Amino acid sequence: MAVLERRHEEGGGLNTEEPCIPGYYHNMHAQFMEFLDYMPVYKDFDLERMGARWVYPEAQCGIAFADGRPPVIIHRPDLLDRTWKSIARYSKADADTFCELKRRTMEIDQILAAALYTPPPPVPEGEIANPLDNPLIDPIFSHIGLDKTCVLKSPKAIIDELFETPELRALLYRECVEWGTPIDMEMGGVAFVMSVLWFSGIWKLMVGGTHTLAHAMTQACLREGVTFLESSEVSEVVLSGHRAVGVRTADGRKFGARHVVASSTDIQQTLLGMVGEENLSELWRRRARAFRYGPSHVLATTVWCLREAPHYRSAEADPEIDRCFYVMVGFDGPDDTIDYIRAAYSGHLPQHAAGVWVNTIHDPSQGPPGMHSATGWFFFPPADRLSEQEWEEVRRTYNARFLETWQRFAPNMTADNVLAERLYTPDQMDSKNKMRFGDFSNGAFALDQLNSSRPFPEAAQYRTEIESLYLCGASSHPGGGVHAGCGYNAYKAIAADHDLPAPSREGRIY
């Protein structure tokens, strides 16, 4: 088996770099490892023996305020009493509701994980998937105790209905969109459970940076006899009739495939680019062309080398905010957060606000002794919404404006505290990683592009109309994220078609 990778190293969105000053490490893409407890590849391939290590910060996700109001902080699920105390500073009712929903959600986390690691139910030819037919809706909503009408509502409507505290809403709106869940998506009840109730508080950090997870996976593959070919950009899927028999690289090398070709690149690159429109049926050509990217998964990564970690005004009320894994900065209330998200979704640069983290607090190996590597995310418009010159201008100016905001929230964030900074924008993610338009899920989350309809109904079982060509990237269910779910599900399809062993289910239900 061979893996062909166009970059000089494997890992894609799991990269860690020293983009400003050597010795200051920054995760340029994926930062939060929310799936380590669930992803089959982690245990099945014993990635910890291959060098993967993580830390699990106690205070996970919080919001600071410029006027020093108490922060709201969500802690790990095993520290729910601290989450309760933090929310209860504003509202005991909200603290009760959040903590009870979170507790019940964690009781069924394996069922939620099964939704990621199981191919979506197939839809009979000519029919469309009904999102309400999802067999998980009943068990999830009954167990958690959420009114089932929430299934039909947008995450924002659910947050507004459940919680009265503006400060908590401001945090949860942003928490909701971190995984790309569109905040105003109707029928967003299941997405709300996943993004807000399940993912909050389960973020881990790879020691040494996210790239160490990719390295462990590569080591495991080498152990299993896989060959890696870097700097090998696939430009064509070689066909014999209607069957994939190999690939050709952009520099003209040809590789035969005895059994299958599996593509983790986005659906348009795979079908319209590598297979070629002329080799697709009219239906598949139309479906692939109509596939949409962005806007809810488009980020810019802001990178900072600091003398001191930020010290927030809100730390007077709760010092934990200074050690919190992920801190929302620049949102003084729910309107700020919602205006920010909607601006980015509609193609505009939002106000200067971010979610930021300082990994050196939890893993000092990510910076020089006593110094700090801080990184953060801005939600930005997709790459094609701004010209090349406009992106250049954004890279030159946006960080400085954000620093002004940051300093209002954390007075020690002065220019003197900053040794170097850089902004990495969606157009660069597109050209570097082929994340289309900077969309980290390689495809919009919309009802017609999710579950049994992702990337489109006929391709949702990881098979294509080209025999022996499979899809294993984020354009397929369950979309983006470091969960290895797309590949796991694709393997199930390949195993079924080629009489290979099904993956072990030891210790899990999927």
Ligand SMILES: Cc1cc2nc3c(=O)[nH]c(=O)nc-3n(C[C@H](O)[C@H](O)[C@H](O)COP(=O)(O)OP(=O)(O)OC[C@H]3O[C@@H](n4cnc5c(N)ncnc54)[C@H](O)[C@@H]3O)c2cc1C
């Ligand atoms: C800024 C940002 C922050 C993120 N944060 C998180 C996070 O905190 N937690 C989380 O779980 N997820 C996060 N993600 C999402 C996650 O990184 C991606 O969803 C995930 O990496 C997708 O995995 P993939 O294997 O499908 O694609 P990728 O990781 O993009 O890998 C695809 C690989 O294919 C290669 N490739 C592309 N075209 C070709 C070709 N023609 N020939 C050969 N090779 C090719 C690419 O170079 C790349 O290495 C983030 C993403 C971004 C951009």
